[in-house]
Amino acid sequence: MIPPPTADFKTVLDRIPRSRLPELLRNAPKAELHIHIEGSLEPELIFALAQRNGVPLAYPSVEALRAAYAFSDLQSFLDIYYAGASVLLQEDDFHAMAMAYFARAAADHVVHAELFFDPQTHTDRGVPMAHVINGLARACADARSQHGIDASLILCFLRHLSEDAALATLQAALPYRQHFIGVGLDSSERGHPPEKFAQVFARARALGLHRVAHAGEEGPPAYIESALDVLKVERIDHGVRCVESPALVARLAASRMPLTVCPLSNVKLCVYPTMADHQLPALLDAGLCATVNSDDPAYFGGYLNDNFIATFDALPQLGPRQAWQLMHNSFEASFASAEAKAGWMTALDRAFAEAAPALP
Ligand code: ADE
Ligand code: ZN
Numbered sequence: 001m002i003p004p005p006t007a008d009f010k011t012v013l014d015r016i017p018r019s020r021l022p023e024l025l026r027n028a029p030k031a032e033l034h035i036h037i038e039g040s041l042e043p044e045l046i047f048a049l050a051q052r053n054g055v056p057l058a059y060p061s062v063e064a065l066r067a068a069y070a071f072s073d074l075q076s077f078l079d080i081y082y083a084g085a086s087v088l089l090q091e092d093d094f095h096a097m098a099m100a101y102f103a104r105a106a107a108d109h110v111v112h113a114e115l116f117f118d119p120q121t122h123t124d125r126g127v128p129m130a131h132v133i134n135g136l137a138r139a140c141a142d143a144r145s146q147h148g149i150d151a152s153l154i155l156c157f158l159r160h161l162s163e164d165a166a167l168a169t170l171q172a173a174l175p176y177r178q179h180f181i182g183v184g185l186d187s188s189e190r191g192h193p194p195e196k197f198a199q200v201f202a203r204a205r206a207l208g209l210h211r212v213a214h215a216g217e218e219g220p221p222a223y224i225e226s227a228l229d230v231l232k233v234e235r236i237d238h239g240v241r242c243v244e245s246p247a248l249v250a251r252l253a254a255s256r257m258p259l260t261v262c263p264l265s266n267v268k269l270c271v272y273p274t275m276a277d278h279q280l281p282a283l284l285d286a287g288l289c290a291t292v293n294s295d296d297p298a299y300f301g302g303y304l305n306d307n308f309i310a311t312f313d314a315l316p317q318l319g320p321r322q323a324w325q326l327m328h329n330s331f332e333a334s335f336a337s338a339e340a341k342a343g344w345m346t347a348l349d350r351a352f353a354e355a356a357p358a359l360p
Contacts, residue, residue, distance in 0.1 A: 031113065031331050037117050039297065047062055055086060077299060086125065091130070108305040117133075118158060153179060156184040156185060167203065182210025185227075189215070262295035268299070275311060308323070
């Protein structure tokens with residue numbers, strides 16, 4: 001059961017022919033809530049920055065690097081992802097990376113984006129926190145002036161490192177507190193349960209920061225429960241393994257706890273064998289506040305609209321009603337103001353209403 005739009009609007013959605021879907025998926029306004037900005041670094045930009053900064057790469061060409069993007073699980077991806085990020089040194093590098101993402105997002109009609117960034121990936125190599133955050137924050141401001149995109153930053157802790165390292169990272173980021181809206185938890189999930197980060201999330205909460213965490217991507221449903229109960233998160237990133245626990249699915253649905261689902265990522269990292277096996281239809285049917293996102297688009301075969309198109313192509317159960325619901329959920333689940341959400345939701349309804357044939 002998808003939580004129903006108003007009865008009137010439901011009939012509008014149900015009149016939209018399936019033939020209008022590709023155009024709606026591409027052109028309707030949407031929010032992206034799960035994008036690691038380091039995962040938007042395309043091989044061409046990796047090579048350009050490596051040359052500019054004199055950083056040696058393990059691959060001789062863009063083509064050879066791209067050919068290495070065949071992953072068997074999350075860790076096999078993370079190894080190459082951290083190597084790619086090693087070319088980022090100057091504030092302008094972070095700015096250039098984010099501006100390249102915003103150009104793609106604007107083409108996909110993303111009107112609001114909440115970007116994850118991994119400061120430890122950079123500060124552990126000697127890059128100053130100022131270069132990371134100032135470059136990304138300047139890009140967020142430019143996203144508004146150049147593309148009309150409302151963008152904000154979420155600082156993620158690397159869960160394969162210690163909680164002390166996460167606490168030190170939060171402390172080092174506090175001079176830039178005005179530039180990020182929340183904290184997240186990413187990197188290798190298995191063996192690093194959310195409760196390992198109880199103190200740093202409590203500190204973030206006391207500071208008034210939003211909280212999200214990757215859970216239930218490769219890890220078990222119990223990790224989703226401890227992210228909720230111990231870390232007090234407001235969204236679960238991925239969360240697809242919740243389907244293994246009917247009680248957890250019921251809890252997530254009743255609380256409208258958002259899941260930021262990343263379909264192309266899940267197939268590339270072998271969470272599902274094919275897109276046709278993806279559980280997104282079941283999540284929507286259960287009434288969950290699921291959203292579609294790109295995760296690491298440069299590595300997984302596409303940006304936000306590529307994710308929508310690939311998912312709807314492979315899963316015929318998904319139609320106009322589900323497309324509207326996923327985009328509506330993306331605004332509902334965002335950390336934007338109620339006023340901004342209402343404006344985007346109105347524009348979304350208009351885009352879908354215009355695709356419904358007029359009644360005789
Ligand atoms: N860091 C970048 N992408 C990630 C993912 N899909 N899961 C966990 N950590 C990540
Ligand atoms: Zn992710």
